[in-house]
Amino acid sequence: MPIVAFGDIGKAAKGLLGGDKATGTFQFDPKLSVSSTTSSGVAFTATATQKGETVAATLKAAYSTKKYSVDAAVDPSGKVTASASISELAPGVKLSSSAVVPDISTAKLTLDYVMPYAAAKATFGLTATPVVDLSASTGYQAFVLGAETSYDTAKSAVTKYNFALGYHAADFQFAALLSDQLKTLKLSYMHSLTSTSTVGAEVSRKLASGDTAFTLAYARKLTNGALTKFKLDGSGLLSALYETKLATGEKVTGSLQLQATELSKPAKYGFAVDLA
Template sequence: MYKGPGLFTDIGKKAKDLLTKDYLSDQKFSVSTYSDAGVAITSTAVKKGGLSTGDVAAQYKYKNTLVDVKVDTESNISTTLTVTEVVPSTKTIVSFKLPDYNSGKLEVQYFHHHAALTTAVALKQSPHVDLSLTIGTPTFAIGAEAGYETNSGSFSKYTAGISITKPDSSASIILGDKGNTIRASYVHHFDHLKKSSAVAEIARTLSTNENTFTVGGLFAVDHLTSVKARLNNNGKLGALLQHEVLPKSLVTISSEFDTKALEKTPKFGLSLALKP
């Protein structure tokens, strides 16, 4: 296993997860089972407003190959094939979605002690190409990504970022949206297991001179229960409670309020994930 700087998508991921992961505005129920053949099957039902959707996903791993197949209530079939070490230090990912025959994508990730490179190509007549590169170490990393449309000969995106990671903290700065936004974040962990943390993020849109400042945190009440909260300068307050009702099985209750318009109906979400 290479201890390198990680992929470009890892820059700022800790702050993003603390501020967004597990926050819900709908009802979600999922059950996972495992067969003797090593197939993991997960059934999920989601209710958002008056609309209910669902899917069944199966995952099978054999040696260095991982196969994921998902079928939803709209008869869409999503398949992802992941193979590691086809070439040393690489991971190859092939994905497609039926009946959309133009949804296929081939991605190759290359890992080195001081670099990580990804190339993704859409498998269609006029492919879209994504390329990202990160150089550095597990402590310090700098990287960039770009998306290129071959049919128009133009860049659809370009982003650059830098991150500093220490055992008890991490910080990152990302220049995105073709240079129109700057996002800086800082995460501090209060214990070595990272079960209690604080996060702050500021995002500035250069074209409008608009700033968004968000603070949040994670606190472990005990070894089974944790709470999270976040608040931004627009008055949006979110909170969630997550409890392990059974080993590996979680119930999550979340809500979001607009503190500047308390007459508005708050958003509530509920999730129950059962695993054997």
């Protein structure tokens, strides 16, 4: 089993609670996405999201092979985010870069190195005084241990350090993350009860103040292929999702959010349509 990178420790639980392709993403603003791929393999995705009285549109183009990938996205303000990567530059080495045009100071270079029993990642800002992000992980069988840190050369100071411990099995994940310069402890959990149902939870505690927050989630695939998901947090905020794929190929997602402890408050709702 390949070593899990630091950023992927507890990934399945993060996806269930925060949204991913496998378990759906809550969408509380009307959203329309149109995707297509040219004969040369370039994939285009146009997305329009309505926020209040305005509509924000983005356009993304991506091209990838087994070794190379290039993509660019234009946001509503006209900024272009571009990235490129080369895999297997050397055994286990991947090199990638990204930048937001016209703000060239955002340019970054990232080096990923995967070994049989360890994974490491280094990101350097391409400026005279860069921020350097470093992370590493190692493990044995289903257990993984990792750490990450950031060093700001302009301040000559370490600005971030986090530690994580995880257990990744085929149908079960657990992760403990000590973050915010050791001030916050997060425990997350995901369990595939059956081939169609998944549960998850996260508990976050500020160690200094003792403030604690929690989130629970449940996702289930129905017999007709549709996906449902429910999420409840400690404040009583309940979110529900229904996602299905029509016979003509379009994916439709509807979301609803309400305050379960105070039903008199107006509910939020939204939908997303993906045309492939």
